[in-house]
Amino acid sequence: MAKSLQEQLLAAGLVDKKKAKKAAKELKMQDHLQRTGQANEIDAAKAKADATRKEKAERDRLLNLQKEQEAQKKAIAAQVTQLVLTNAIKSERGDIKYQFVDGKKIKQLYVDQAIWDRLSRGQLAVIALDLPGEKKYEVVPLQIAEKIRQRKDNHFIYIAESTAAAMAEDDPYAAYQIPDDLMW
Structure with missing residues (x-):
């Protein structure tokens, strides 16, 4: 078988x-x-x-x-x-108060005169930094603010509007030159 x-x-x-x-x-x-x-x-x-x-x-x-x-x-x-x-740009002697608006609140940051001038002309930016337990504001150059905006577009960034052009338009004495020997 x-x-x-x-x-x-x-x-x-x-x-x-x-x-x-x-x-x-x-x-x-x-x-x-x-x-x-x-x-x-x-x-x-x-x-x-x-x-x-x-x-x-x-x-x-x-x-x-x-x-x-x-x-x-x-x-x-x-x-x-x-x-x-x-x-971050640190102020050596932060004795001048720079105020800006974050949402509906007015916030303040103590800076020195040089940084205050650059902030008010729109050459520097204020950035919110969310650390555990606190919200801190720092001053950074515009290039860094742009890099942050590219990474996270809803991040709080405050840049002052440049007022030089607006002042030049409204200035009635813009056509007159100031003499060099003028003493105040």
Whole structure:
């Protein structure tokens, strides 16, 4: 008599008895499920499991995307903080109060005369720095303010409007030159 494929594989040593019994049991189970009509239920359960797995993968993908966005926001905030702290212009003797508007509140910053002049002419900018527990304002050059605006466009940046052009238009004596030897 001819041996079955299973017996041939066992004789060749390619399959052991445990695997052969498991395969035979699985075949009997599938035959039984098909005869009783329960195979469709198993297929439905497999489809449901696949749908659940796909849903979970989509949720995980969205969660990872959200985490990446939060990490990117933190990185941008760290870059802004580093830019402000490394490029802040410090006043040696801050004895003049410079006032500016942040939202609906008037804020003040004590600076020296040179910085006050440059701030009022729009050559420097005031930047809000959100440190843990406090909000601090620093003076930075316009180039740094632009870099910060590129990274985070809703960050508070105050730049005074240049009043030189407006003063030149309204000045009735603009056409008259001041003599060099005039003493006040």
